[in-house]
Amino acid sequence: MIPSGRSASPDPVAEPDAYQAMLLGLLGEDDPFIVQSGTPALLRELVANAGPDLRTPPAPGEWSVVELVGHITDAEIVASGRYRWILAHDTPPIPGYDQDLWASRLHHRVAEAQDLLTLHEALRTANLALWRRTPVEDRSRFGIHAERGPESYELTFRLIAGHDRFHIDQARRTLEQVRAAS
Helix, strand or coil, rough: CCCCCCCCCCCCCCCCCEEEEEEHHHCCCCCCCHHHCCCCCCCEEEEHHHHHCCCCCCCCCCCCCCHHCCCCHHHHHHHHHHHHHHHHHCCEEECCHHHHHHHHHHHHHCCCHHHHHHHHHHHEEEEEHHHHCCCCHHCEEEEEEECCCCEEHHHHHHHHHHHHHHHHHHHHHHHHHHHCCC
């Protein structure tokens, strides 16, 4: 079984280069600031559209829409720390995390979607403000990611934009699958 956080994508631990390339490919030449700025509204729209299907996974072992919102929020929590470690410290270690453990042990399936959205929006607002005020030359500062090696602030920021796109699309597919099975 492929954990839902990784369905249709390379394994971030086993295939770090392919995973990174996939996320950057989803971003393409688009401005990551603009992409990330639009994510909160897209998440609110997804939650509103999900209605009674919000907590229904498309298959056993896969994530529901609310779990995907929880994962995107977790990624924003993690990115918040990574951005700040990279900018404030010289070549800091950047820990990885097991997204499936976070989703299950933080009980995203029963979380209040509005709480997740509120947290995500607050963190995203702070992270976008940090991006805006960071001098361009500081965006090349980097840390050493435990699974992927050197990653700059700019690369990390771009990866999060691609990550948003991947999981928003996954949430849309999840709703389609759940509704098709009804």
